[in-house]
Amino acid sequence: MKKIYAFFLLLSLCLLSSNASNKYRVITRKELKDKVAGGWAGKMIGVTCGHEMEFKAVGRMFDGEIPWKPEMVEESLLEDDIYGQLNFMMIMEKYGQNVSTEKLSEGLANAKFPLCHANLQGRKNFMDGIMPPLSGTPMYNMHADDIDFQIESDFIGFINPGMSSSSAKMCNRVGRIMAYGDGLYGGIFLSTMHTLAYFDNNLERIVTDALKAIPARSTYALCIKDVINGYKKHPDDWRKTWQEIQDKWGRTDICIPYHDFNIDAKLNGAFVIIGLLYGHGDFERTMQITIRCGQDTIAIHLMLLPY
Numbered sequence: 292m293k294k295i296y297a298f299f300l301l302l303s304l305c306l307l308s309s310n311a312s313n314k315y316r317v318i319t320r321k322e323l324k325d326k327v328a329g330g331w332a333g334k335m336i337g338v339t340c341g342h343e344m345e346f347k348a349v350g351r352m353f354d355g356e357i358p359w360k361p362e363m364v365e366e367s368l369l370e371d372d373i374y375g376q377l378n379f380m381m382i383m384e385k386y387g388q389n390v391s392t393e394k395l396s397e398g399l400a401n402a403k404f405p406l407c408h409a410n411l412q413g414r415k416n417f418m419d420g421i422m423p424p425l426s427g428t429p430m431y432n433m434h435a436d437d438i439d440f441q442i443e444s445d446f447i448g449f450i451n452p453g454m455s456s457s458s459a460k461m462c463n464r465v466g467r468i469m470a471y472g473d474g475l476y477g478g479i480f481l482s483t484m485h486t487l488a489y490f491d492n493n494l495e496r497i498v499t500d501a502l503k504a505i506p507a508r509s510t511y512a513l514c515i516k517d518v519i520n521g522y523k524k525h526p527d528d529w530r531k532t533w534q535e536i537q538d539k540w541g542r543t544d545i546c547i548p549y550h551d552f553n554i555d556a557k558l559n560g561a562f563v564i565i566g567l568l569y570g571h572g573d574f575e576r577t578m579q580i581t582i583r584c585g586q587d588t589i590a591i592h593l594m595l596l597p598y
Contacts, residue, residue: 304478307319310510312454316453316461316490318452318453318472318489323452326449326452326488326489327449328454329447330445330448330485330488331449333574334367334372334373334445335364335367335373336364336367336578337372337578338344338367338370338372338373339363339364339366339367340357340358340359340363340578340582341578341581341582341587342366342370344514345587349553349585349586351585352530352533352582352583352584352585353582353584353585354583355551357582357583365439371404371405371406371407371410371442371443372442372443374404374446375399375404375406375410375439375442376443376445376446377446378399378402378404379395379398379399379446380445380446380467381398382394382395382398388450388461392423392424392464392465392467392468393422393423394463395423395465395468396413396417396422396423396468397417397427399413399414399468399469400413400414400417400418401500407439408434408437408439408515408554409427409432409434409435409437409439409440409469409470409474410439410469412431412432412433412434412469413426413427413432413439413468413469416431416432420483420522423467424467424471426465426467426468426469427466427468427469427470427471427474427475428471429471429472432469432470432471434469434474435469435470435471435472435474435475436470436471436472436473436474436555436556436557437470437474437554437555438477438554438555438556438559438560438587439469439470440462440465440466440468440469440470440474440475440477440478440556441470441473441474441477441478441481441556441559441560443478444462444465444466444477444479444481444482445481445482445485447461447462447465447478447482447485448481448482448483448484448485448486448488451482451485451486451487451491452484452489452490453456453487453489453490454486455483455486455487455501455503455504457486458479458482458483458485458486458504459479459482459483459504461482462475462478462479462482462487463475463479465478466478466479470483470556471555472509472511473509473510473511473555473557474556476505476506476511476512476556476557477556477557477559477560478510479504479505480501480502480505480511480515480560481501481560482506483500483501483504484497484498484501487500487501492572494567494568494570494571494572495519495522495568498515498519498564498567498568499519500515503513510543510557511556511557511560514539514540514557514558514561515557515560515561515564516559517535517536517539517540517561518532518536518561518564518565518568519564519568521535521536521565522565522568522569529565529569529580532565532569533562533565533584536558536562536565537560539558540555540558540561541553541558543555543558545555550576553586554586554587558586559586559587562581562584562585562586563581565580565581565584566578566579566580566581566582566584567581570580
């Protein structure tokens with residue numbers, strides 16, 4: 292793990308110093324290390340706390356108790372939200388940051404850990420000789436719009452500090468293994484928020500600026516814009532915004548016909564943004580709101596919160 296972390300820190304510094312733009316921003320090694328550590332801490336706490344509530348509420352808000360004990364974080368490495376992206380990081384550590392999408396796909400396919408939905412189909416496609424980007428298209432992957440890439444894209448934002456274009460390019464390489472359309476845009480959007488959070492603590496601006504990284508007319512972008520508009524209309528009542536999102540988007544791209552179970556990237560992404568906007572920088576409140584939105588919203592990111 293120390294070796295991976297050292298790679299992570301070195302790659303971040305190299306990427307930051309090699310920005311091709313004429314505009315440069317500076318971050319100290321201490322600040323960078325703090326942000327990366329905060330990002331991973333937020334992710335690990337979020338997935339373990341959220342795992343206890345996974346799909347306890349589908350098509351409705353959750354109003355019960357949300358259990359949490361600090362020692363629960365040790366279980367985070369058992370979650371695909373974590374080990375999926377650690378696998379990609381280790382492949383980049385071995386073959387370089389410009390490793391081919393096919394090599395990344397091979398690494399995911401041959402890994403011994405279990406996978407679900409889009410990732411599992413991506414693994415099967417590789418075994419069947421269907422290579423990226425075809426492996427992530429709806430023709431070969433019925434889960435292309437699911438949250439799989441969205442929940443494992445954090446590391447891409449972490450290693451591209453302040454560089455949303457570089458982050459998006461890397462997302463296109465990794466995400467094409469199992470995602471397409473909104474499934475791909477979700478990963479690009481969330482990783483872009485991480486890149487922006489290195490230099491900005493204004494959550495509303497981070498969310499709005501991150502939308503520039505994905506097509507404005509995509510249903511993912513339209514869904515997130517509805518969250519932003521809901522927040523402006525109901526700044527003190529996240530439940531009203533949740534209801535508007537559920538009414539408009541809650542039955543789109545569902546995984547199981549005639550069932551409220553939904554791991555669609557844009558819906559779960561919208562719930563994450565509800566938590567971030569209404570959490571007002573308070574980590575516990577942000578996590579509570581996001582989890583209470585229901586479905587599979589367990590991607591909480593401390594890097595995005597000012598502290």
